[in-house]
Amino acid sequence: MLINLISISFAQEIGEHLAHLEISREEKGIECLFTEPFITFRYHFEDQLLTQNGMDIPLGIYKSSLSRKETQNPFSAEYHLKTPDSSVFSLVLNNAGSDGMSDRRYPISATYNSLHGGCFFIEEFGTHIVQGVHSESEPWLNLRTQPSTKGTMIGKLREGTELTVLETTNGWSKIRVVTSNLKAQEGWVSSKYIQKRELK
Numbered sequence: 001m002l003i004n005l006i007s008i009s010f011a012q013e014i015g016e017h018l019a020h021l022e023i024s025r026e027e028k029g030i031e032c033l034f035t036e037p038f039i040t041f042r043y044h045f046e047d048q049l050l051t052q053n054g055m056d057i058p059l060g061i062y063k064s065s066l067s068r069k070e071t072q073n074p075f076s077a078e079y080h081l082k083t084p085d086s087s088v089f090s091l092v093l094n095n096a097g098s099d100g101m102s103d104r105r106y107p108i109s110a111t112y113n114s115l116h117g118g119c120f121f122i123e124e125f126g127t128h129i130v131q132g133v134h135s136e137s138e139p140w141l142n143l144r145t146q147p148s149t150k151g152t153m154i155g156k157l158r159e160g161t162e163l164t165v166l167e168t169t170n171g172w173s174k175i176r177v178v179t180s181n182l183k184a185q186e187g188w189v190s191s192k193y194i195q196k197r198e199l200k
Contacts, residue, residue, distance in 0.1 A: 053160030
């Protein structure tokens with residue numbers, strides 16, 4: 001319950017500090033982008049799961065606690081996420097976050113070890129994540145029109161892509177893509193290369 005209250009406070013504070021952004025009250029979590037190396041973190045407020053994915057970094061799903069840090073600056077709220085290895089993921093509500101690749105400014109600045117990035121609120125998480133394709137000769141999961149290798153390929157899903165499973169039959173899953181440039185696209189994938197977005 002305490003974690004949920006902290007998460008609610010986090011969302012409320014970003015709205016108060018950055019009211020001009022007209023941020024929705026449907027936020028379910030945040031996504032943080034880093035470059036050099038490319039890493040993406042997604043944190044769900046309710047189930048407290050932190051997923052990590054990036055180039056040369058294995059997909060990871062961790063339980064992580066969100067806490068508010070007391071600071072001397074009343075105009076810049078800071079929160080921390082702790083990872084299993086005790087690393088601290090610092091989040092500052094300052095509308096100055098950057099992914100290091102563009103001029104876009106994100107509502108949240110993030111620091112992880114020596115990396116700096118930007119975060120934004122997200123309203124949807126997938127039920128499953130693509131996993132196990134990075135070691136294949138073709139490092140992606142084919143998205144098809146039918147539950148068969150004869151189905152027309154309509155997209156390629158990389159390791160760590162989140163998706164929602166709509167139905168499953170004979171080793172195939174009908175899915176809707178949640179992340180990547182194919183967001184909202186529906187199709188069929190091999191169930192072998194997807195796992196539930198949960199701790200093992």
